[in-house]
Amino acid sequence: MPELPEVEVVRRGLERWVAHRTVAEAEVLHPRAVRRHLAGGEDFARRLGGHRIGVPGRRGKYLWLPLEGTGVTGQAILAHLGMSGQLLVQPHSAPDEKHLRIRIRFTDALDTELRFVDQRTFGGLSLHETTPEGLPDVIGHIARDPLDPLFDDDAFHRALRRRRSTVKRALLDQSLISGVGNIYADEALWRSRLHYERPTSTLTGPRTRELLGHVRDVMNDALAVGGTSFDSLYVDVNGESGYFDRSLDAYGREGEPCRRCGTPMRRRPWMNRSSYFCPRCQRPPRAAS
DNA sequence: TATCCGACCTGTTGGC
DNA sequence: TGCCAACAGGTCGGAT
Numbered sequence: 001m002p003e004l005p006e007v008e009v010v011r012r013g014l015e016r017w018v019a020h021r022t023v024a025e026a027e028v029l030h031p032r033a034v035r036r037h038l039a040g041g042e043d044f045a046r047r048l049g050g051h052r053i054g055v056p057g058r059r060g061k062y063l064w065l066p067l068e069g070t071g072v073t074g075q076a077i078l079a080h081l082g083m084s085g086q087l088l089v090q091p092h093s094a095p096d097e098k099h100l101r102i103r104i105r106f107t108d109a110l111d112t113e114l115r116f117v118d119q120r121t122f123g124g125l126s127l128h129e130t131t132p133e134g135l136p137d138v139i140g141h142i143a144r145d146p147l148d149p150l151f152d153d154d155a156f157h158r159a160l161r162r163r164r165s166t167v168k169r170a171l172l173d174q175s176l177i178s179g180v181g182n183i184y185a186d187e188a189l190w191r192s193r194l195h196y197e198r199p200t201s202t203l204t205g206p207r208t209r210e211l212l213g214h215v216r217d218v219m220n221d222a223l224a225v226g227g228t229s230f231d232s233l234y235v236d237v238n239g240e241s242g243y244f245d246r247s248l249d250a251y252g253r254e255g256e257p258c259r260r261c262g263t264p265m266r267r268r269p270w271m272n273r274s275s276y277f278c279p280r281c282q283r284p285p286r287a288a289s
Numbered sequence: 290t291a292t293c294c295g296a297c298c299t300g301t302t303g304g305c
Numbered sequence: 306t307g308c309c310a311a312c313a314g315g316t317c318g319g320a321t
Contacts, residue, residue, distance in 0.1 A: 001314065032298085061315075083298080083314055099299090120298045122315060165292070174316080182314060271294075273314055293321075302312085 002081040004061060004145055004179030005222035009236050010087055011063045014056040017089040018065065018114055021106040022052045033101035033116060036078070036138070037126035047127055048077070048104065057134060060145045060178025064136050067127075074130040078138065082122025088115045145179035146215050157208040160200040167203065168196035168275065171215070180215060183251045184222070186276045188215040190250035195282045196275045202285070221247060250276045 002010070026048045028034050028041030037044045054066035057076070064076040079087060088097070089112050092105075102116040102125055116125055128136040144151045159176055160167075170176055171185040180188070189196055191214040192207075203211070225247070226236060249259050254267035258278040268275050 003315095080315080082316080084300090118298095119300070120313090122298065163291085169292085172315085271314095272312095274312090291321100293319105295319090296317090297315105300313095302310105304310085305308090 001083055001181060001183065002061065002085065003181035003184050003219075004147065005184075005219050007058055007061050007063055007081060007179075008147075008223060009226055010081070011056045011058045013089065013236050014063070014065065014087065014114075017112065019053055019055050021108055021110070023048045023050065024105045024107045025049055026105075027103040028101070029103070030101040030121065032121045033118060033124045034126060036124055044125070044127055047075075053077075059135065059139060059148075060142050060174055061181070062136075062139050062142060062178075064130075066130065066134065074134065075127055076130050076134075076136050078126050078128050078136040079116070080123045082118065082120065082124070084120040085116065085118040085123030088117055089113070090115050142174050143176055143178045146177060146212055147179070147219060151177075153209060153212055154205075156212065157203070157205055160203055160208060163200045165200050166196065167194055167198045167200055167211070168270070170200050177215075179219070182273050183248070184215065184218050186250045187218045187248060190276075190278060190282065191218065193281050195284045196270065196277060198285050250278070252276065 026045040028045055031041055034041045034044045048067070051067040051069055054068050057064050057066065062078060062080055064078045066074060066076045079085075081087070084099075091111050092113055093111075097115065097117045099117050099119045100115055101118050101121070104114040106113065116123075118124070126138075128138050130136055131140065156177060160170055163170060165173075168185050168189060171180045171188070172182070186196070188211060192211045194207075194211065250265065253265045253276060255264050257263065258265055258281060261278065261280050263278055263280040265276055266279050268277070
């Protein structure tokens, strides 16, 4: 499931294989894949044609392809992979994937096209105006991610202290810190020895900095091996899977011994998903059980 | 205003 | 063998 490291791997692939190419035509094969483009699939396809693609950007789990020659403000194709989205650079002759949703062809003689493939259709592409900073306007509410040099650790700590919430909810709140999903939240909390229900208002400055350090470490570790992949749902633009699932310490390890203390790891239903933790290393706060 | 939580979506797995 | 429920989870928008 794509979180920040996986999206960054895809962004780098797009920079290598798609940047500086000019769109010949786009084909929308499933309307839900462009549902965030309010003017619809036909409009999306028509407005892409003839534009050269700039260097891809990313914030958190969103990535975008700037379109050159789209006026003073500029426009960009915004992409979110959702749960199962893939952006693949494929030869024209490759058979269509079962869940191919959007195809973009280019004017050059290179024998490849860009495909958006998405089984569960939680992801999608859309076209938006960009801000003076080059950010698509609809993701202005998304916070900087922890790998962004301009991410403000102290401001993040102050925001946590103001919240009447719990630490894992805060990590998943993309308006506070972006790019963290269920997998890396559990990994960073395990490394920090923090229970997922720990109230944010009880975190000290040093504890927040330690948590942020672990968030960055786990993301950088995943990035170094091409991201996490449990199955074929997450792949880079060439269809290759990452290897970080072999390094996970918490996520998906219910019943297996904690790698620190040997206690069997637990899974708890949490907000229609799961939280994995060590009951000994990550003690629940007094109010929770 | 802040926080919480259901809906969306489809393939896989396990139980009966 | 076939049916059905549970599960995976990022984001949005309605409810509290």
